[in-house]
Amino acid sequence: MDTIQFILNGMMREALSPQTAAVAIAVIGLNIHFGFTGLLNMGQSGFMLLGAYGFAISISNGLPMILGILFGFGAAFIFALVLGAPTLKLRGDYLAIVTISAAEIIRYVGRSALLVDFTGSAQGIPGSQYTTGFRNLSFFGTGSFTLIPFNYTDVADGAAWVRIIGWIVAIAVIVLIVMRFRSGNAFKGLLQSAGMAGLLVFGVLLLFFLFPVPYQSTGVSGWWVRFVAWGLALLCTLVVFLLVRSPWGRLLRGIREDEDAIRSLGKNVFSIKMQALIIGGLFGALGGMVYVLSSSVQPDSMGRSLTFFCYTALLLGGAATIFGPVLGSVLFFAGRIGIKYTAAAYVPDSIMSNQQTEQFSYIVVGVALMLIVIFRPQGILGNKRELRFNV
Amino acid sequence: MRRGVAGLILALLLAPVLALISSGPASAVDTLCLPGPDKACIAGTIRTEDGPLADVKLTVTDEAGTATEVTTSETGKWNVQVEKEGPYVVKVDESTLPKDLVVDTGEVTVAAKFGVTKPALLTIRTADYSASTSKFDELVQSTVNGLRLGLLLALASVGLSLIYGTTGLSNFAHAEQVTLGGMLGYLLINQHGLGLWIGGLVVVILCAFTGWFQDRVLWQPLRRRGLGLTQMMIVTIGLSLALQYVYQYTVGARTVRVLQDNPSVREFGPVTITNQSIVAMVISVIVLAGVGYALLRTRIGRATRAVSDNPALASASGIDTDRVIRLVWTVAMGLAGLSGLLYALVTNGIKWDSGLQILLLLFAAVTLGGLGTAFGALIGAIIIGLVVELSPVLGMPGDFKYATALLILILLLLVRPQGLLGKPQRVG
Amino acid sequence: MSEQMADPKVDTGLADPAARRALTSGFDAVPGAGKPDPILVVDNIVRQFGGMTAVDVQHLEVQRGLITALIGPNGAGKTTFFNLITGFDKPTTAGKGAHWAFDGRTLDKTSASSVAQAGMVRTFQLTKALSAMTVIDNMMLGAQNQAGENLLKSMFRGTWAKQEKEIEAKADELLARFKLFEKKNDYAGSLSGGQRKLLEMARALMSDPKMIMLDEPMAGVNPALTQSLLGHIQNLRDEGMTVLFVEHDMHVVRHISDWVAVMAEGRLVAEGAADTVMSDPAVIDAYLGAHHDTDLGDDALLTDEALEEIAEEVAAEDAEREAEEEAEGLR
C-alpha cells in the first residue's frame, strides 16, 4: 500500500508540476498547427526555446519582465515567419523537415560557446538570473502547505478502507466524465454544463484528497508558479476554444483537409496557414517561458525529444479537441513517472538499474505513441470521423 | 496485423532486457564547481592539440587584486569558485608548463556571474604545430572531409529517398537505423571480437534484416490498413524515440567505438586522413555505384523507379509494388547500417544520438536533391557534406556549420521547391 | 449581405434566346473569335509537361452573360487550361507573352485565391468536397468577406454572429435548390459521388461569382437531377452570371450552351454554336478520327419517350438506394 501510495503521489506531483502545464501550453499551440490546420510542425521545442531565451536573456540583462515576455513572443513570431515563408506553399513534408532542422539549429546556436555571454552556452541560464521578478509578484503566503489541507490521513487515521473507497469513487467519477464526453453532449445546456463542471471539480478535489502534494510556497517550485502555469494553460484553452469555433477555425479545418478546395473559394490559404503557424508558435513560446520559470534555461532540455513528447501528449489526449492537449499532457507526464516508479519499485535492480528505469519509461512512451496512432488515432477525446489527418 | 505489431512492440520492449551488456558508469568525474545563487564558477581545460596537460598552475585574480591559485587535473581541467561577480583575470603560470610549448593566449579576462560557470579559454600549442596552415591547404583538407561526410550521408539518404519515393513516407527513424549500424559494430566487433570485415558484413546483413522485418510486421500491414501517411510518419517518430532509449538502455549515454585501437593516419600533401576514412570512402563509392547501376540497369531497379514515379500506374502495369517496397526497405536499412558503421569508424565512435545529429543533414540532403529521387539524394548529400565541412573554412563560426546547411536548404526551397532533380506535381 | 443575395437578379435581357442569338451572330465562328463583350480574354497560354504540350491556346474570348461549353476528347487539356487561368498552375509562357484578363482585370500573376475573389470561381473534375466537415460547414466556407475569418475578430462572436446567420440562411437556400438540405448536418464524406459534385457547385455559388467554371459538373449525376440542374444553370445565366463548363455529354452541351469552344491536343480547334460545331469536320475528326460521319449531339434521346425511360430509370435507382440505405441501417 505504501509503495502504491508513493507511486501515485509521485504521479500526482508530476501531473501538477508547472513543467507539465508548460508543455500543455506548447501542446495547445501544436494542436492549432497539427490538430486543426494539419501543419506538420516538428519544431515546437524550437519555439519553446526561443520563448525561453527571449524571456530569460532580456531579464538577466536588466530589462523589465514585460519586455522579456515581449521579446520571447517576438522571437517566436519571427521564427514562424522565417520558417513559414518558404515552406507553407509546399507539401506538408517540407514544413516538417525545415521546422525540425531549424529547431535543432536554434539549440546548436544556443549552445555555441560564442554566445556564452547571452545564452550561457551548453550550461544555460540559471533560474536565479531571471525569476526574481516573477517570484516577487507572488501573493501566496510563505511556508509549506498542501493545496487542500484536508486529506485521507484525516479520516479514520488514514485507514486503508478510506483510500480504497476513495479510489472506487474516483474511478467512478472519471468513468462518468469520460462517458459524458464520449456521448458528445458534455456541455450541452446549462444544467448539463453545471453538472459536468461540478463533477470535474469534485474529481480534482478527490484526487487531492487521496494524494496530498505538499509544497513549499517560497522557492521556485512553490504553488505560485503552479498557479500561474495552470492558470495560463486554462486561459490558452479558452482562447483556442474561442478561435476554433469561429469561421476562422472553420477555415483551418478546411485547410487541413484540402488546401486547393479552400483556395478555389477565394481564401488566402498561405496567409491563414501563416497565422496558424504564428499563433501556435506563440503558444509554444509561452510554454517555453513557463517551462523555465521553475528551473533554468537548458538548451538540451528543449530538443527534438520534447517536440516528440508534445506529439505524444497531443495524440494521447486527442488532436483537434479543446481539452485534449491538457488532458494528454497530464496523462503523459503522470503516466511516464508512474511507469518509472513502478519499474523501480517492482523490478529488481539486477535486471533494471535505477538509471534504466528512466530509459525504460521513455521506451514505453515511444511504443505508446506508435500504438495510439495505429489503433486510436483520435486519442481519448477525439472524434474519429473528423480526424483523418492527411496532410 | 495486430499480431505483427504486437510482435514488434514486444521485441522493442524486451530489447533492453535481452541486452547483452548493461551500461557502465561514466569515467571518473573531476571535482566539480557547482555555481549557486551567490557563487560563481570559472573553469577551463588546458590542452594542446596532442592532449590535456596536467599539473599546470594558473592564477585567478579579482578586481581587488586578490589572487587564487589552481592546478589542472589529470584531464587538464581546472576550476575555481568565486564569491563575487565581476571581471577576473586568469593567467597561466608558464613555468609550470612542459617544455617546447608555445602559449598563444596566456591571459584572459572573464566576467563571473552568480549561478553560472564561465569558461576561460587559454590556447597553448606545441612548438612544431603550425596553427597558420595556409588557407588553401585548409580548403583542400576540408573538401576531402566534406566529400567523406557527403558519401556517408549519401549512403543513408539514398535509402531515405527511395523509401519516400516508393511509399511517400518520411522515415524519422532512419537516423536510428544509422545509429544501429554503429552500435551493432560496437557489440560485434569491439565486444565480441569479430574481425572488422566479417563483423562489418554481419552488421550490414543484420541491419538489412531489420528493414525486411519492419516492413513485414509493421509497414506493410499499416499500408494494407490504409493508415494515412501523416499517421505513419508519427509511427516512425514513436519508433525513433523507442529505439533511441533502447540504445541508451543497453549501451548507456557514452560514446562507444567499433575498434579498440586508435586509427593510423596518412598524409597526402596537405591532406591528413585516417586509413579508415580512406577505406570508408572507397566502400561508399563502390556501394553507391552499385546501387546506381542496379537502379538504372536491372529489372528490379527499373521497377523501383517506376514505383517511385507513379505507384498506381506501376502496379497497374503488373509490377508487384509490395515486393519492390519490401526490397527498398531491406536495402535502405542495410545502407543506413553501413553508413552508421562507417560513420562510427571515421569519427571514431558512436553514441545513442549520433544518428539524430545527422538526421537533419539527411533530410536536408534528400530535400535538396528532390524528395523521392535517389540520384537527387546522392547529389544533395555530397553538397550538404561539403557545405558543412567547408563553411568553417570560409569564415562561418564552427558552431554554425549546420545552420549554413539549413540556410542553403531554405533558400533553395524558395527558388526551386521541388529540389534539384524533383518534378512539380499536378493539381485538380 | 441580403441585398447582395437578391442582387444577381438584374435583368440583363439574356433570358431571351433571341437576344443571346443576336449576341453570338455578330462575328465569325472561328477559333479565337473576338466577341462583343468578353468577360474573359486569354492570350498565348502554353503549358508544357516535359516535352509534351498540354495546352497551347493562342487566343480565346468568353462572352459575358452566356453559357459557354468547353469540349474536347480526353487529355485535350481542358482541365489544365482551367488550372492555368484560375491560378492553380503557371503557364510555361508566363512572363513570355502569356496574358489573360477577367472582367478587365489582368490575372497574369494572380494567385488562385485572388482569382476567386475577383469573381471567377471554379469546381474540380475530381471533387474536392471536404469530407471530414459537415455539408453546411462546406457551404459556409464558400461565402466571401466573412468578418469571422479575420483572426482578430474571430475571438469575439459578436462581430460575426449576425453575418454567420445570414450566410447560413443563404446556404440553406442553395442546399434546398441542390436537393441536399436533408444532408445539411452530415459529413460530406458520407455523400455519394454525384452529391459531392452538387455540393461543390453549390459551395462555389456561395460566393456570388460573376463567372463560374465547372469541370464536368454532370459526370455522375443522375439524369433527372441533371435536367433540374441544367435548369438551375440556365437560371444563373438568366440572372446575369457567366458560365464556362467542361462536359463530355453532348446532349447536355447541345441543350444548354449558347456557345461551344472545342479543344484538341491542347489547341483550340473550333468555336461556334452547338449545332454547327458538332457537325464541324475538324471537331469530329478530333473526337473520332477521320472515318465517322454522324453528328455528335444526337437529340433523339431528348424526345418524350426517352425522357420517360429516364424517369423510370430514376425511380429504379431511387428504390435501389433506399434498399441500400436500409441495409446500411441494419448493419
Ligand SMILES: Nc1ncnc2c1ncn2[C@@H]1O[C@H](COP(=O)(O)OP(=O)(O)OP(=O)(O)O)[C@@H](O)[C@H]1O
Ligand atoms: N502534372 C502533370 N504532369 C504531367 N502531365 C500532365 C500533368 N497534368 C496534365 N498532364 C497531361 O496533360 C494532358 C492534358 O490533361 P488534362 O487533364 O488537361 O486533360 P482533360 O482535357 O481535362 O481530359 P479529361 O477530359 O479526360 O478530363 C494529358 O495528356 C495529361 O496527361
Ligand SMILES: [Mg+2]
Ligand atoms: Mg479534365
